[in-house]
Amino acid sequence: MLSVVPSKNMNMGKRTLAMVPYDPTVAPSQPVKRARPSSPADAGAMVPYDAGKLPADATEPIDAVPLKAVAPRRKRPRLPLVRPLPNPEEPAFLREHILPRLGLWKQLQVHFIHTKRVTDTDLEAHQNRFRIPTEGAVQRLRPIMTTEELDAANLLHDPAAVASLESETEEEEEEGEQLAAEQGQRKRKRKRKKRKGKVHGGLPVRLVDLAAGVSDSLLLTRWTSSHGTIVKGGGYMNYVRRCSFKEHDVVDIWAFKQREFRLMGTPVFHESPLYILILKRDG
Template identity: 50%
Template sequence: MPPCFAGSRRPLEMVVYDPAAASKRAWPDETSTPSPSPSANATALALHPASAAPPFGDFAPISAVPLSAVPPRLPPLPTARPPLAADPGREEPPCLRKHFLAELGLRADLPVHFVAEKFVTSTDLDGHQNRFRIPSDGVERRLRAILTPRELHDANLLHDPPPMPRKRPRHEQPDVAAEGEQQPGKRMKKPKKQGKVHGGLRMKMVDLAAGARELQMSRWESSRGTIVKGEGYLDFIRRCSFEERDAVEIWAFVQRGVRLMGSVLCDDSPLHVLVVKKDRQARCNCLVPHQHFQHPQLN
């Protein structure tokens, strides 16, 4: 009979503890506990505002852009002067479409572009200079727009000219030691520089009195001025009856070839530059085709 103690209602028993059995009995209790449903998690997240900081800390959002998304930094584009606005009050010469375009073999509806106005200078009429200068502002903003890249290349207008080299000061003397034959006290004569042979764009200069003359247009690299020159220029400019300080307008037009269904409707023409006095602008005294267009002075 098992031992008993005073006041106890049941006898004591010896119990052997088995850890493996205890763990096995606890496993079904854990697996039977229901897990929170996804809807419950979504409801809990919805209770927090979107701008609320995470519960584990207050951190500011990082504003960063991936390097691959940043466009490369390009060099600045060269600043170009805006084109000149058209002058609404300027009218083209009335004789141009009535008589001269037809006599030149061009279409009557050809676009005519105003280039610039200037005062005739003494160098435009000088036989030693032998050239007519077109204002650079009108060339850059108006005349270049109607020329093709090939025509710009021939006129030396396709690219900006290189910077002018620095001139040697006149007081700077050449090295005497290098000039072994130079005697002291005597200045050595420098050989005369040969003029640079300039090409140019084949074009025609037109005048209401002198007709048309085939010349060349080019931009000089030394002065960066655009000039019209060529054989026969001086004779032509004298027949234009221009005088120094005359106010003139310069117009330009060129015809582009048109072909339709294999047929040539009109051919290409060289650039035409018309120089007209402003006092002759508003009237037309041409009653018959001009004699210089019937027998043009062309080379």
């Protein structure tokens, strides 16, 4: 097929028509010019919709859900925050009278442990101990003690971890006994011996009261069974009878200890025992 293409003669300066062969394989590769709208108003003209010209797959309804029908996302519940126990005001006479009387530095750091109400068990001769609230013993008393002191007072390990370890040990023992009974290795069930309580030692401490003064050396320890932190020892009842507090009184518990400090090999401050001050609140 022949087509007419205008050409320009360079010598004559006139446009002439030339006959060139038409190649259909080249035509699709050439860009196709599309008609542009004659005016800006025609650019937004509406095109009629004909559903009959669409393929069968395009006529199926869209599987969509309105946004209002979608279930809202569940918010992650917030864990309750543990609020720290507010510290009461440090008694003014503590640094002016008590610390110097004990031979301690006036600027020694004093730690508030907890507030409690004195119970009958704290004053009963059969119990023979003063109990420190667990929250104060774990969160406030433990951080001011060394590893050796924590070990001596049985406060080195977390009570929850110790209870879990003991529970696992008891379960293993029970499984071993059941397996031995099923295999017939034992002719009769062996009676389980009653578990003996752990012999509690303790860390030497001294109680301080405004009326009774300073106690003799007592022991700070934690019971393995109930995980209660107590102060006990010989002479406790004789001391507590002279104290200013009685049953149902509200008392603040403070603790302080002076560490040995040397300067150029010369001791500046001596090592003191751990003192626990029990201060009765007014009213």
